[in-house]
Amino acid sequence: MSSLTRALVAEVRARRGAAxxxxxxxxLPPVVAPPARVYVARRxxxxxxxxxxxxxxxxxxxxxxxxxxxxxxLQFQAELAVAHEAVAAELTDGWAKDHGFLPLQxxxxxxxxxxxxxxxxRRLAPESLARxxxxxxxxxxxxxxxxxxxSALACMQAGPALYEATVAALRARGLTVGAPVCAKFARVWxxxxxxxxxxxxxxxxxxxxxxxxxTGDGLSAYLVHGPALGKTDxxxxxxxxxxxxxxxxxxxxxxxxxxxxxxxxxxxxxxGLDLAKxxxxxxxxxxxxxxxxxxxxxxxAR
Amino acid sequence: MSxxxxxxxxxxxxxxIPNADPALLAAYGADPTxxxxxxxxxxxxxxxxxxxxxxxxxxxxxxxxFAKSFYAGSAHASGKLSGxxxxxxxxxxxxxxxxxxxxxxxxxxxxxxxxxxxxxRGVTVFPHVIGSLGHYLAKESGLAVxxxxxxxxxxxxEATLGFDAALKAxxxxxxxxxxxxxxxxxxxxxxxxxxxxxxxxxxxxxAAFIDAVVxxxxxxxxx
Amino acid sequence: xxxAATIRGVRYRFDSVKELLGRANPPKSGDDLAGVxxxxxxxxxxxxxxxxxxxxxxxxxxxxxxxxQDEVTRVVEDDLDDQAYKAVAHLTxxxxxxxxxxxxxxxATLRAVAxxxxxxxxxxxxxLMSNLDLMTVAAKCEVVVRANNTLGLPGRLSSRVQPNHPSxxxxxxxxxxxxxxxxxxxxxxxxxxxxxxxxxxxAAILTALDAVCKKHAIPTQHCVLSHLTVQMxxxxxxxxMDLMFQSLAGTEAGNRAFGVSVALLDEAWALMKAKGTARGxxxxxxxxxxGSALSSAAHHGADQLTIEARCYGLARRYRPFLVxxxxxxxxxxxxxxxxxxxRAALEDHFMGKLLGLPMGCDACFTYHARMSxxxxxSTKVLLAAAGCTYLMSLPVGDDIMLNYQSTSFHDIxxxxxxxxxxxxxxxxxxxxxxxxxxxxxPGPRFGDAGVVA
Numbered sequence: 001m002s003s004l005t006r007a008l009v010a011e012v013r014a015r016r017g018a019a020x021x022x023x024x025x026x027x028l029p030p031v032v033a034p035p036a037r038v039y040v041a042r043r044x045x046x047x048x049x050x051x052x053x054x055x056x057x058x059x060x061x062x063x064x065x066x067x068x069x070x071x072x073x074l075q076f077q078a079e080l081a082v083a084h085e086a087v088a089a090e091l092t093d094g095w096a097k098d099h100g101f102l103p104l105q106x107x108x109x110x111x112x113x114x115x116x117x118x119x120x121x122r123r124l125a126p127e128s129l130a131r132x133x134x135x136x137x138x139x140x141x142x143x144x145x146x147x148x149x150x151s152a153l154a155c156m157q158a159g160p161a162l163y164e165a166t167v168a169a170l171r172a173r174g175l176t177v178g179a180p181v182c183a184k185f186a187r188v189w190x191x192x193x194x195x196x197x198x199x200x201x202x203x204x205x206x207x208x209x210x211x212x213x214x215t216g217d218g219l220s221a222y223l224v225h226g227p228a229l230g231k232t233d234x235x236x237x238x239x240x241x242x243x244x245x246x247x248x249x250x251x252x253x254x255x256x257x258x259x260x261x262x263x264x265x266x267x268x269x270x271x272g273l274d275l276a277k278x279x280x281x282x283x284x285x286x287x288x289x290x291x292x293x294x295x296x297x298x299x300x301a302r
Numbered sequence: 303m304s305x306x307x308x309x310x311x312x313x314x315x316x317x318x319i320p321n322a323d324p325a326l327l328a329a330y331g332a333d334p335t336x337x338x339x340x341x342x343x344x345x346x347x348x349x350x351x352x353x354x355x356x357x358x359x360x361x362x363x364x365x366x367x368f369a370k371s372f373y374a375g376s377a378h379a380s381g382k383l384s385g386x387x388x389x390x391x392x393x394x395x396x397x398x399x400x401x402x403x404x405x406x407x408x409x410x411x412x413x414x415x416x417x418x419x420x421x422x423r424g425v426t427v428f429p430h431v432i433g434s435l436g437h438y439l440a441k442e443s444g445l446a447v448x449x450x451x452x453x454x455x456x457x458x459x460e461a462t463l464g465f466d467a468a469l470k471a472x473x474x475x476x477x478x479x480x481x482x483x484x485x486x487x488x489x490x491x492x493x494x495x496x497x498x499x500x501x502x503x504x505x506x507x508x509a510a511f512i513d514a515v516v517x518x519x520x521x522x523x524x525x
Numbered sequence: 526x527x528x529a530a531t532i533r534g535v536r537y538r539f540d541s542v543k544e545l546l547g548r549a550n551p552p553k554s555g556d557d558l559a560g561v562x563x564x565x566x567x568x569x570x571x572x573x574x575x576x577x578x579x580x581x582x583x584x585x586x587x588x589x590x591x592x593x594q595d596e597v598t599r600v601v602e603d604d605l606d607d608q609a610y611k612a613v614a615h616l617t618x619x620x621x622x623x624x625x626x627x628x629x630x631x632x633a634t635l636r637a638v639a640x641x642x643x644x645x646x647x648x649x650x651x652x653l654m655s656n657l658d659l660m661t662v663a664a665k666c667e668v669v670v671r672a673n674n675t676l677g678l679p680g681r682l683s684s685r686v687q688p689n690h691p692s693x694x695x696x697x698x699x700x701x702x703x704x705x706x707x708x709x710x711x712x713x714x715x716x717x718x719x720x721x722x723x724x725x726x727x728a729a730i731l732t733a734l735d736a737v738c739k740k741h742a743i744p745t746q747h748c749v750l751s752h753l754t755v756q757m758x759x760x761x762x763x764x765x766m767d768l769m770f771q772s773l774a775g776t777e778a779g780n781r782a783f784g785v786s787v788a789l790l791d792e793a794w795a796l797m798k799a800k801g802t803a804r805g806x807x808x809x810x811x812x813x814x815x816g817s818a819l820s821s822a823a824h825h826g827a828d829q830l831t832i833e834a835r836c837y838g839l840a841r842r843y844r845p846f847l848v849x850x851x852x853x854x855x856x857x858x859x860x861x862x863x864x865x866x867x868r869a870a871l872e873d874h875f876m877g878k879l880l881g882l883p884m885g886c887d888a889c890f891t892y893h894a895r896m897s898x899x900x901x902x903s904t905k906v907l908l909a910a911a912g913c914t915y916l917m918s919l920p921v922g923d924d925i926m927l928n929y930q931s932t933s934f935h936d937i938x939x940x941x942x943x944x945x946x947x948x949x950x951x952x953x954x955x956x957x958x959x960x961x962x963x964x965x966x967p968g969p970r971f972g973d974a975g976v977v978a
Binding site: 053055056059062065067068080083084115116117119210211212215218239240243245246247271 | 930971
């Protein structure tokens with residue numbers, strides 16, 4: 001609509017020389033002059049606090065605003081790099097044979113396929129199946145399997161010691177143990193096929209677990225009674241964090257043996273297993289203090 | 303902000319009562335025998351809304367039954383939707399209310415408004431020229447429907463000098479001068495031509511009013 | 526039902542609603558693994574075009590696992606609110622998407638319709654929505670629940686403190702929990718994943734957490750995430766337990782693999798209502814995650830998104846206080862990289878909220894997935910902007926027991942400050958009183974674990 005008044009005011013403005021076609025100016029905030037020099041509070045280097053007696057969690061690291069100090073950021077990135085390297089590692093050719101294990105491989109062809117195709121990592125390749133059928137002892141109480149899982153580094157470093165300790169603890173209970181086997185590109189459920197093939201009452205697979213920050217040395221153990229294709233996670237019992245900072249091999253092995261023994265006695269595993277009747281031989285108690293390893297040393301470059 | 307920039311009014315609330323209670327109609331000045339529907343608006347500029355309410359009467363079969371300014375203006379309102387005026391349109395049926403509200407809204411958006419008189423909104427001026435009165439302001443002013451009017455508002459001292467300048471600048475006469483204080487502490491004058499329908503005189507008076515108000519706003523202590 | 530669409534002269538035909546739902550899904554490595562994903566990007570669009578024209582009534586009539594074969598389907602069907610269902614049954618999935626996005630469709634309306642929606646409806650509309658669509662609708666949904674404090678109010682972002690320890694060392698767990706609390710974290714729950722799944726260790730951890738909460742009058746909840754049956758035995762030992770936890774799957778077979786059933790969950794819920802120590806009325810805590818059913822071959826040929834939605838269909842039966850998807854935990858075989866994990870996080874949060882759950886998210890990756898720390902931080906901000914009820918919080922986001930990377934004690938206050946969010950009102954007041962925060966900003970005791978010594 002047209003406005004008499006608007007037209008009139010426009011005339012008055014033009015006469016006053018104030019008809020500004022530009023939009024009105026917006027007042028800008030004042031610019032503060034920079035200080036001569038800025039300082040940041042001196043921070044002590046990243047050192048473990050009192051809580052490190054009880055946990056390796058990164059506690060007592062302070063904060064910058066709500067974020068991390070630079071030293072914490074670099075330590076974190078270094079630990080992330082260690083974890084990624086552990087994931088990328090593979091079980092080297094000949095390692096299993098050199099360490100006295102019967103070498104087996106699943107149907108997985110390469111590392112990326114291993115990550116994306118768990119179904120192939122649960123079944124033995126035909127030639128490995130044939131080797132197992134030809135060479136492994138049958139009808140044993142317990143078949144123990146060492147495998148790479150998600151950290152071939154953990155398998156190669158800590159695997160043999162945990163394997164030996166577990167076998168010894170099983171034999172100490174009078175149980176018979178199957179042939180030593182080591183599987184490449186293996187998933188947990190591979191224990192079903194291997195255990196079934198050798199007719200074991202219980203199968204235990206010891207395999208590298210997903211690396212954590214700054215680590216890659218942890219193993220997990222999964223136990224199943226009456227191993228056979230089609231068993232589910234609910235049919236299994238497991239122990240994780242089998243490494244120096246969690247449960248070391250000499251404590252884990254007797255516990256694994258007790259679990260396997262209870263499975264044979266009760267004829268069941270998984271959620272059906274009555275854990276109250278497991279003669280657990282491990283008391284949870286004080287663990288030696290652990291120091292999270294400092295990965296980045298700064299200050300030498302200048 | 304710049305000098306004489308329009309300050310567009312805000313309609314703070316617009317609600318309808320399609321079928322109002324007769325007691326309510328009577329209390330707000332409507333006629334229960336003719337009116338059933340109400341349209342209620344609040345606005346942050348009282349004089350702009352008086353003009354807009356009058357505009358509504360030119361476009362729809364509505365009556366302005368209630369229009370009152372609030373004390374101390376919109377900067378001291380009783381609530382965020384109160385502004386400085388409540389206006390009520392009444393009609394026989396809801397569609398007339400819709401038509402009236404549409405005309406009112408358009409008038410506020412494009413025509414009736416205060417202007418910035420010092421480039422900082424420290425002083426504002428309402429130099430409104432109406433070419434043809436509707437029946438609401440016609441009744442309020444005692445003029446005939448269709449006559450022209452200069453509707454001039456400014457703060458007390460600015461307005462006083464402005465009225466004087468306006469009356470001397472053109473062949474106009476004062477229909478009504480409301481000296482301060484008013485509810486909103488402005489002052490108001492309604493001028494019309496000595497000759498009926500002399501729109502040019504109303505325009506010249508309003509232009510002189512603007513110049514005088516701006517002069518006071520920019521030079522409050524000039525001798 | 527003729528399920529077909531033509532794109533540039535090529536006719537794409539689908540045999541069933543279940544197949545259609547799979548082909549319409551955005552790319553996920555887990556759907557490739559299951560062989561249910563689209564075989565080309567054009568086929569994916571064709572599937573979406575067909576899906577957009579199905580009505581919600583047709584989706585109800587075609588659950589991805591038949592009623593007589595699966596108790597999750599039966600729970601959803603039998604518990605469905607018929608009045609709420611009738612309000613939307615006539616809409617096509619495409620129309621339903623538009624209705625959800627309309628600004629006039631309010632949070633209150635969505636809450637009223639939620640009991641009439643089946644998981645398949647939520648999954649179907651999810652497939653037609655972009656990430657920002659998902660955020661826009663989810664942000665409107667308000668799901669408010671109560672245990673010892675009040676979760677899910679607008680303008681709030683809560684967090685679980687997750688003080689896990691590789692050998693369940695109680696002092697180590699408490700040290701982490703104290704530090705998390707000092708950063709204003711832990712208003713959703715202090716929840717510990719135990720390394721050893723026994724009633725005794727569950728009871729020992731709960732008793733220790735309860736003492737800290739009581740001593741400092743912390744308005745929050747505690748929980749130990751052992752198996753449901755273990756927690757039930759722990760309750761029988763007489764320990765305090767504010768929330769009871771269980772991982773859920775979207776099919777009966779998937780839940781069997783987790784060692785639970787509807788009957789067992791019903792029993793656990795009844796037990797919690799009688800013996801739980803939180804004021805309630807919401808006392809259950811569930812975790813879910815795309816791909817878990819496939820990992821136990823319990824997916825019935827359906828895509829992982831639809832199966833995930835079915836978890837929520839089951840979860841809502843128990844009016845839970847907490848539900849979160851553990852989105853990046855399952856690994857690259859189900860969600861391969863950063864974009865897939867972020868997408869799944871926003872999808873799960875959307876579907877959970879739409880179905881009326883107080884949905885949180887464990888935004889995380891494992892070290893064998895292709896996701897960077899920067900991508901993960903972005904995902905947390907997107908979730909919080911979408912109104913995610915809670916995130917996790919750990920020291921530097923590092924779970925030293927489960928070995929994965931999640932949200933950190935530092936991330937929660939950072940995201941809250943960035944988006945103008947606060948913890949639950951009760952916990953907010955506690956933080957202010959303790960000096961952990963001042964008007965929401967870091968206060969004098971911020972990051973000082975001694976504040977809850």
